[in-house]
Amino acid sequence: MNYRHAFHAGNSADVVKHSLLIALVRALQLKESALTLIDTHAGCGLYDLGGDEAGRTGEAAQGVLRAFADTNPLLNDYRAAVEAVNGGLAVSVGAEPRLYPGSPQFLAQLLRPQDLLILNEKHPEDAYTLRGTMRGTPAAVHERDAYELWLALLPPRSPRGVVVVDPPYEQTDERARITTTLPAAHRKWAHGVTVIWYPLKDRATHVRWKEQLRRLGIPKLLCVEHWLYDGDQPDIYNGAGLFIVNPPYAFTQALPPLLEALRAALAPEGHRGQIAADWLGD
Numbered sequence: 001m002n003y004r005h006a007f008h009a010g011n012s013a014d015v016v017k018h019s020l021l022i023a024l025v026r027a028l029q030l031k032e033s034a035l036t037l038i039d040t041h042a043g044c045g046l047y048d049l050g051g052d053e054a055g056r057t058g059e060a061a062q063g064v065l066r067a068f069a070d071t072n073p074l075l076n077d078y079r080a081a082v083e084a085v086n087g088g089l090a091v092s093v094g095a096e097p098r099l100y101p102g103s104p105q106f107l108a109q110l111l112r113p114q115d116l117l118i119l120n121e122k123h124p125e126d127a128y129t130l131r132g133t134m135r136g137t138p139a140a141v142h143e144r145d146a147y148e149l150w151l152a153l154l155p156p157r158s159p160r161g162v163v164v165v166d167p168p169y170e171q172t173d174e175r176a177r178i179t180t181t182l183p184a185a186h187r188k189w190a191h192g193v194t195v196i197w198y199p200l201k202d203r204a205t206h207v208r209w210k211e212q213l214r215r216l217g218i219p220k221l222l223c224v225e226h227w228l229y230d231g232d233q234p235d236i237y238n239g240a241g242l243f244i245v246n247p248p249y250a251f252t253q254a255l256p257p258l259l260e261a262l263r264a265a266l267a268p269e270g271h272r273g274q275i276a277a278d279w280l281g282d
C-alpha cells in the first residue's frame with residue numbers, strides 16, 4: 001500500500017467526487033429517515049495543501065483552487081464545506097484554502113442527529129491520522145480491508161444510506177475486486193446507494209470495465225465520466241468518474257447543471273473537456 005492521498009488531495013477528481021457526494025447526500029436528506037454513510041477507503045480526512053506532499057505534485061492548483069477562483073453559485077456548497085475546515089475563510093476576498101477536507105470530513109459536515117457515519121482506512125498511519133482528525137465527531141473508524149468491510153456491514157441498521165468506495169487503483173486487481181463485490185453487496189442491500197470512484201487513464205480499459213459492470217445487470221447504475229482534455233492524452237491521467245447505484249431522483253434531476261459548472265471550472269488551459277452522466281443499467 002504505497003498510495004497516499006496527501007499527494008493528490010484537492011485535485012480535479014476530488015472536486016468532482018466531493019461536489020457530487022454533497023449533492024447526493026443532500027438529495028437523500030430531503031426525507032427525514034436516518035442514513036448510514038459508509039466510506040470504505042477514507043484516507044486521512046484532512047490534508048495540508050501547503051505541506052510537502054501536496055507541494056510536490058501541485059495538483060490542487062488544477063482542482064480546488066480553480067473551484068475557488070470560479071464564481072458559479074452551483075459550487076457554493078462545495079466551497080462552503082472546504083471553507084468550514086479553514087476556519088470559515090472568506091472566498092469573496094479571493095482567499096485560498098490551506099487545508100483540504102477528505103471525504104470523511106465532507107460527510108461528517110452533512111450528518112444530521114439521526115444519521116450514522118462509518119469510516120474505514122487500512123493503512124495504519126492514515127487510520128491513526130483519521131482517528132485524530134475525526135475526534136469530536138460521531139464517526140466510527142475501522143481499520144479493515146475495504147472489500148471485507150463493505151460486505152460485512154450490509155445491510156446497515158437504517159434502511160437508507162450510501163457506501164462510498166474510493167480505492168487508489170494501485171493494485172492490478174482493484175477493478176476485478178469491485179466487479180466481484182458489487183453484485184454481492186447489491187444482493188445484501190438492493191436499495192442502498194453505492195458510489196464507486198474510478199480514474200480515467202486509457203479509454204480501452206475503461207470501456208472494457210464499464211461493459212463488465214453493465215453485464216452485471218444491476219438496475220439503476222449511473223456512470224458519470226469527466227474527461228479533462230479534448231483528446232485522449234497517452235499514459236497520463238485523463239480524468240475520473242463515478243459509478244453510482246440507485247442515485248436518488250432529486251440528485252439525477254439536479255445533475256446536468258452541476259456537471260456543467262464542474263466542467264467549466266476545471267477545464268485545463270486550452271481544453272473544454274467533457275463531462276456526462278449515462279445510465280448503464282435499465
Ligand SMILES: C[S@@+](CC[C@H](N)C(=O)[O-])C[C@H]1O[C@@H](n2cnc3c(N)ncnc32)[C@H](O)[C@@H]1O
Pocket residue numbers: 001003004005014017040041042043044045101102103104120121122123126144145146147166167168
Ligand atoms: C483515494 S484514497 C481515499 C480518499 C478519500 N476517500 C477522500 O476522498 O478524501 C484511497 C485510500 O484507500 C486506502 N486503501 C487502499 N487499499 C485499501 C483497502 N484494501 N482497504 C481499505 N483501505 C484501503 C489507502 O490507504 C488510501 O488512504
